[in-house]
Amino acid sequence: MLTQAVAHEHHHGPPPGLMRWVLTTNHKDIGTLYLVFSLVMFLTGGCMALVIRAELFQPGLQLVQPEFFNQMTTMHGLIMVFGAVMPAFVGLANWMIPMMVGAPDMALPRMNNWSFWILPFAFAMMLATLFMEGGAPNFGWTFYAPLSTTYAPPSVTFFIFAVHMMGISSIMGAINIIATILNLRAPGMTMMKLPLFAWTWLITAFLLIAVMPVLAGVVTMMLMDIHFGTSFFNAAGGGDPVLFQHIFWFFGHPEVYIMILPAFGIISHIIPTFARKRLFGYPSMVYATASIAFLSFIVWAHHMFTVGMPLAGELFFMFSTMLIAVPTGVKVFNWVATMYRGSMTFETPMLFALAFVVLFTIGGFSGLMLAIAPVDFQYHDTYFVVAHFHYVLVPGAIFSIMAATYYWLPKWTGNYYNEYLGKWHFWLSFVGVNITFFPMHFIGLAGMPRRIPDYALQFADFNMVASIGAFLFGLSQLLFVYNIIQCVRGGYGADSRVWEGAEGLEWTLPSPAPYHSFTTPPDLREQGGEH
Amino acid sequence: MRLSTAAFLVAGVCISQGAAAEWQLNLAPGATEISRSIYDLHMLIFYICVAIGVVVFGIMLWSIVHHRKSKGAQAAHFHENTLVEIIWTLIPFAILIAMALPASKTLIEMYDKRDGEVTIQITGYQWKWRYQYLNEDIDFFSSLSTPRAQINNEEDKGEHYLLEVDNPLVIPTGTKVRFLLTANDVIHSWWVPALAVKKDAIPGFINEAWAEVSDPGTYRGQCAELCGKDHGFMPIVVEALPADQYQQWLADAKAAKAADAAAADQELSLEQLMSRGEAVYNSQCAACHQANGSGIPGAFPALAGSPLIVDNRAAHLDIVINGKPGTAMQAFGKQLNAVDLAAVITYERNAWGNDLGDSVQPREIKALQP
Ligand SMILES: [Cu+2]
Numbered sequence: 001m002l003t004q005a006v007a008h009e010h011h012h013g014p015p016p017g018l019m020r021w022v023l024t025t026n027h028k029d030i031g032t033l034y035l036v037f038s039l040v041m042f043l044t045g046g047c048m049a050l051v052i053r054a055e056l057f058q059p060g061l062q063l064v065q066p067e068f069f070n071q072m073t074t075m076h077g078l079i080m081v082f083g084a085v086m087p088a089f090v091g092l093a094n095w096m097i098p099m100m101v102g103a104p105d106m107a108l109p110r111m112n113n114w115s116f117w118i119l120p121f122a123f124a125m126m127l128a129t130l131f132m133e134g135g136a137p138n139f140g141w142t143f144y145a146p147l148s149t150t151y152a153p154p155s156v157t158f159f160i161f162a163v164h165m166m167g168i169s170s171i172m173g174a175i176n177i178i179a180t181i182l183n184l185r186a187p188g189m190t191m192m193k194l195p196l197f198a199w200t201w202l203i204t205a206f207l208l209i210a211v212m213p214v215l216a217g218v219v220t221m222m223l224m225d226i227h228f229g230t231s232f233f234n235a236a237g238g239g240d241p242v243l244f245q246h247i248f249w250f251f252g253h254p255e256v257y258i259m260i261l262p263a264f265g266i267i268s269h270i271i272p273t274f275a276r277k278r279l280f281g282y283p284s285m286v287y288a289t290a291s292i293a294f295l296s297f298i299v300w301a302h303h304m305f306t307v308g309m310p311l312a313g314e315l316f317f318m319f320s321t322m323l324i325a326v327p328t329g330v331k332v333f334n335w336v337a338t339m340y341r342g343s344m345t346f347e348t349p350m351l352f353a354l355a356f357v358v359l360f361t362i363g364g365f366s367g368l369m370l371a372i373a374p375v376d377f378q379y380h381d382t383y384f385v386v387a388h389f390h391y392v393l394v395p396g397a398i399f400s401i402m403a404a405t406y407y408w409l410p411k412w413t414g415n416y417y418n419e420y421l422g423k424w425h426f427w428l429s430f431v432g433v434n435i436t437f438f439p440m441h442f443i444g445l446a447g448m449p450r451r452i453p454d455y456a457l458q459f460a461d462f463n464m465v466a467s468i469g470a471f472l473f474g475l476s477q478l479l480f481v482y483n484i485i486q487c488v489r490g491g492y493g494a495d496s497r498v499w500e501g502a503e504g505l506e507w508t509l510p511s512p513a514p515y516h517s518f519t520t521p522p523d524l525r526e527q528g529g530e531h
Numbered sequence: 532m533r534l535s536t537a538a539f540l541v542a543g544v545c546i547s548q549g550a551a552a553e554w555q556l557n558l559a560p561g562a563t564e565i566s567r568s569i570y571d572l573h574m575l576i577f578y579i580c581v582a583i584g585v586v587v588f589g590i591m592l593w594s595i596v597h598h599r600k601s602k603g604a605q606a607a608h609f610h611e612n613t614l615v616e617i618i619w620t621l622i623p624f625a626i627l628i629a630m631a632l633p634a635s636k637t638l639i640e641m642y643d644k645r646d647g648e649v650t651i652q653i654t655g656y657q658w659k660w661r662y663q664y665l666n667e668d669i670d671f672f673s674s675l676s677t678p679r680a681q682i683n684n685e686e687d688k689g690e691h692y693l694l695e696v697d698n699p700l701v702i703p704t705g706t707k708v709r710f711l712l713t714a715n716d717v718i719h720s721w722w723v724p725a726l727a728v729k730k731d732a733i734p735g736f737i738n739e740a741w742a743e744v745s746d747p748g749t750y751r752g753q754c755a756e757l758c759g760k761d762h763g764f765m766p767i768v769v770e771a772l773p774a775d776q777y778q779q780w781l782a783d784a785k786a787a788k789a790a791d792a793a794a795a796d797q798e799l800s801l802e803q804l805m806s807r808g809e810a811v812y813n814s815q816c817a818a819c820h821q822a823n824g825s826g827i828p829g830a831f832p833a834l835a836g837s838p839l840i841v842d843n844r845a846a847h848l849d850i851v852i853n854g855k856p857g858t859a860m861q862a863f864g865k866q867l868n869a870v871d872l873a874a875v876i877t878y879e880r881n882a883w884g885n886d887l888g889d890s891v892q893p894r895e896i897k898a899l900q901p
Contacts, residue, residue, distance in 0.1 A: 059692065060684040067760045067827060134829025140757045146734065147717040147759060150857055151657075153829060235735020236856070241718060242733060276600070278610040306720060306755075307731045308738035311642045315635060322627045329623045330616070336587060337615075339594040341607035346599075354595070358588060365580035372630065374637040375573045377729045378558055381720060381755040446555035447724045449755045452763030454682060456694045461554055 014515060022117070025109035026515060027094045028412075033116050034091025035405075039481070041083030041123065042398075046474050048076040053436075053470040056463050061454055069453035070138035071130065077141025081259070082166050083123050085393065088401045089262040090115075090173045093201050096408065097177060099506035099513060100195045102186025102522045107179035115172035122165035129155035140451060142252070145233035145244040149225045156226065160219045167212040174205035174212075186505065188524030192283065195504055199286050200265030203293045207254045207261075210297075214251040218244065242307050249300035257296045260360075260392060261289055263400030264331060267353050269504070270407055271335050274350035275342030276501035281334040288327035288334075295324050305376045314373045321371035325364070332361055347499070348422030352403035355395055355430050363391030366441065381451075384444025390437045394473075395430075402429070402480065409484065410498045414512035415491035421483045428476035435469025559724065562744050562771070566727035568637045576630055583626075641727075644739050647709030649702065655712075655719030655732035655754065657859055658761035658818060661866070662700050665711075669784050672866055673698045674814060675764045679822070682764075694751040697814070699768035703777035704744050712738040716859065717759060723752035723769055731756055744771040759859070760830075761818050795869040795893040801877065804890050808878025811871045816879075819859060824883040831859070835883035844880075848891070851876055852899050864900045869893040872900075 014020050014029060024030060051072050055063050064072070094112065098105055106112050129136040134153030137143065148156060181194070181202045194202075221244075224230040231237025233244045264285075272279045279285065301309060301317040309317075335357050344350070366388040370376050379385060402425075410416050439462035444450075448459045455463065494511040505522060506513075560570040598604045654661040659674035676697045680686040689695070702708045712721055714732040722729035726742040744750075752767040772780060799807075813822060820826050824835035834840060840847050851872065854862035863872060873893040880887040 059688060061682055062684065066763065067830065070757070070760065070762075132829075138760075144718055144757070147757065151717050151759060151859060235733075239735075241735065275598075275606065277606040278608075280610050281616055282610070284611075284616050306729050307733065308736065311639065314638055314642075318634065318638070319631060322631060325627060326620060326623050330620060332587060333619045336591050336594070338610075339591060340598065341604075341609075342594065342598050343600045343604045343606040344595065344598055345601070354591075357591065361584065361587065365584065368580060368630075369573070369576050372572060372576055372634045374634055374641055375569050375576070377641075377727060378569060378573070378724060380729060381722075442554075442556045445558045447559075447752070449722070449753050449763075451757045452753075454693060454763050457688060457690075457692050458555060 023113070025105075025113050027098050027106045027109070027112065027517070028513065028515065030106075030112050030116050031091045031094030031096075032412075034087045034094060034119075037116075037119060038084050038088035038091060038401075039484075041079050041087070043477065043481075044127075045076050045079035045084055046477065048072045048079070050470060050474050052076065053467040055453055056455070057467040058464065059455055059457055059460050064453070066453045067135060067138060070140075070451070071136040073451050074137045074140050074143075075126070075130070078126065078137070079123070080393070081141060081255070082163075083119075085259045085397050085401070086170065087119060089201070089204070089259070090170075090177075092197075092262070092266070092401070092404050092408075093173075093177050095412065096506060097180055097198050097201060098184065098517045099411075099509060100198050100504060101181060101184060101189060102505050102518045102524075103180060103184035104516050104518055106176050107184055108176045111172050112176050115169045115176065118165050118169040122162045122169065125158050125165075126162040129158050132158070142248060143222075144248075145222060145225070145241050146235075149222050149233055152226070157223065160223050163219045164216055167216045170208050171212050174208035177201055177205045178209075186518070186521040186524055192286070193524065195265075196268040196279070196282070196285055197262065197265035200261040200268075200289050203289050204258050204261045207258050207293055207296065211251040211254045211258075214247060215255075218247040218251065221247075242304075245304050245307060246301070249303045250297075252303065253300040254293075254296045256389075256392075257292060259397045261293065263356070263360075263397050264289060266400045266404045266407075267335060267356055270349050270353040270403055271338050271357075272503070273407075273499050273501045274347060274353070275339050275344050277338055277342040278503075279334070280337035281330070284330055285334055288330045291327040292324060295320060295327070299324065302371060302373075302376070305373045306380050318371060318373040322368065325368050325371075328364055332357060332364075345500075347406075348417075348419060348426055349403045349407035351423065351426045351430075352399045352406065355426070356399045356403065359391055359395030359399070359433070363388055363396055366391065379444065381449055382444035383440040383448045383450055386450050387437050387440035387444055390440070394437065395433050399429075399433075405480075405484065407499075408506075409487055410494035411506060411509075411511050411513055413488050413491075414494055415487050416494050417483050417487040417491070421479055421486075425476060425479040425483060428479070429473055432469050432473030432476055436466050436473055437469075439463075439465045439469075561725040561727055562746050562748065562750060563726055563742050564745070565637070565641055565742070566725060568640070569727050572633055572637055575633065579626060579630065644709065644741055646707055647741055648706045650709045650711065651700070651702070652711045652713070653700075653721055653732060655714035655716075655721065655758065655765075656861060656866075657716050657759050658754075658765040660700075660719075660721070660765065660767060661715075662698075664781075667781060667785075668788070669781065671698050671784075673700060673768070675766055677764075679813070679817075691751065693764065694753070694766045694768070696766055696768045699749070699770045701770045701772060701777065701780050702742075702744065703774050704747050704771045705774065707741055707743045710740045710742070712740065715861065718756050719754050719758045719765070720756035721752070721767060722755040723750050723767055725750040725752075726769065729755055744769075747771050747773055764818070791868050791870065795897055798892060798894075799870070799873070799890075801881070801890045804874045804877040805881060807871070808874035808876070809882070811867065811875040812878050812882075815863070815867065815871075816875065824879070824885075834879055835885065837885075840879060840885060841887065844889070847880070848876060848896070848899060851879075852896070853901070862901075864896075869896040869900060872896045 132155045136155055137159045139148040181198050221232040225232050225234055231239035233239050233241050268279055299321045302321040370379055406422055443459045443462045448455055496510045497507045558570055558573055560567050650665040652663040659672050661672050663670045673696045676695045677693050681688045712730050712732040714734045719732040721732055728740045728742050730738045730740040748771055750769045754765040819831040820834050826833035852864035854860050870893045873891045873896045876891045
């Protein structure tokens, strides 16, 4: 085992060549692999979104047929959720958590290697379904039975297997993060001194372990229905199609918090840095995150207000969903209070973070509107919902990932990225995102259902606007890719602190960070105060 | 940064003056009492959100403008304040209660399903709706009537493009109409915004909804749950008529049905069957098997040159009349009348080079129909 022998030497870099990446157990290498994978998936899923928006540019069928359109919406959703957003956060966790808690590496480095390398195979299989007879999965990323069982294309079996692999990968990643945070913290780093990115990820990891098996369960039930003659979801055999939705959303709702809690952590690092002021209300941030995670388990049926639940069920899920606004509000107020009477500058990471606060909050508002069950009967399955979840996922989760990339890139590479290009990237993305998704609120309220390849004439104008915005947003991501590549290749060197206001252990390491993070743990016991 | 959103909104509103119908921004109040209280609720929550947004984003903007390093701002040192934190936890809580009360009231009204005077069972099929009037001998299918040529951009699109059907649902105004919803294959969702009714139609389940429409008129909606390939092409049209006109419509519909039954005993020529069959095929079958009979590989079999059609007449009749359970091929024997079935089967046997030369007569079908 060459790598192992090498890993026991003291001062060295990584072994050269391709095998470095295949065999690596180093948290930074694996973090890089996750991030590059996520970027590739983001661009792939983005191209599918552009196919969708191009078809919807005008009423009538122009570019694709309905059956292919449905494959695009399905694959776009699956790839963005499982291939872009989740791996990006795992990649960031891999890179940053050992450095933030003062550890040399992740707690379980070999498992770390495996949990990454499962992913490319899972997604290769999923993308391969596009070329199979009957086409790729076409039943939406929520894959409601019986459309996804009795009426599914044959490729559904490959989809099920791919979901299983992603689930295993996520669970292993989550175990690793929990083990690292709980066991490898530097002496003196008590839980209430833990950086918020680590806190939010810790809670996210527990969510992952709780719900990924539920997802695995539901796809296994589908597999049984399709191939082994069971009738879990088949009404003709005594099964229950609504059961599918309950199980799916019991996974699905925590899943949406899995995609946003680490973002909260990132924003809670960036805003204090560029406001040059300590985060307001650290303990309440931690409690708010934990309450959101708890609530995420008791709100799932707000995705199902129209399935015909009894009145008591509707009321319960309406109230529990509305409650989420309280801890989420606390977070937003804390961020604003951190900015208040700070000394702010507006580098690219801060711009993305500020846009996050505003646009995520707009997504939160529409979420609150959707929580009101009687009104949800009008919003459900329309473009209003599409607008809502894209506001929380694109200028929410994805902006936070971009902010994090710009924020930590100098630490990773030792070079500053091009600030001028970074700002262009921000402004084009910001304008593009709003032109794309804001009009979707209007077309949803005007009555356009989601997941349709063609639409009535009164929706035409705003659809055209949204499509133009989507191409603007999509193309501006090329600036992001270019900026990252240039930064990796060289540039203006960064010192260890990188940003004037940056606080935390990761900034005590030199830039670029050494291959093994903290070979001797820093001792925090002498320092007073919290966090 | 919100400036650009605001500018965009203003631009949107300005243009909307020019083309009012095209730039609809908001929910419409609708045609029932429930839909109007939903609209009020929607506006209430919206204004509350706007108010909160103005305060929160206002403070944020103020900090961004005044507390910037370039203006020489020095960072303060506070980082917690228990009182403030308790206040901003409790105030949202109070606002939520203020929202929850009217919301619960409207929801409870919607769930009051008593005293329906007319009951209609609605069944979702891939990709059409079936309406059965309980206690009246009326039962028909309703599917998209927009011509394919408009969808394929070969013709100009009509005013109600994709929102028009061959047989609309007809209901009386001023009467509580109950809908019982179910589905034959996958889950659909029956949604008419003006009636504020959106309920899933689920195979094996019967859901209930109701509407009491105040104003006569035509109300349009769509299937709201992804149900496969032509999910975007199964609209709903509801015609609300005053009570006397509704009674007249009932009588006419029954008379038309009797006339159809009589037609089933006639002998039809191959030409008659072929021309009627082509129309039926294009409205009922082409969505899956395609207008040229080529099907979609892996999903829907080709009918042109199908061995089943060419070699086995009985099997051909059987699959069209009884469908094939567990697949998308429905039992059309329950959906179409004998004349239409005879015509479409004759058409399939003679179109696209199948050229079998035989015809199927309605009488033959009647004997096989369930
Ligand atoms: Cu449908």
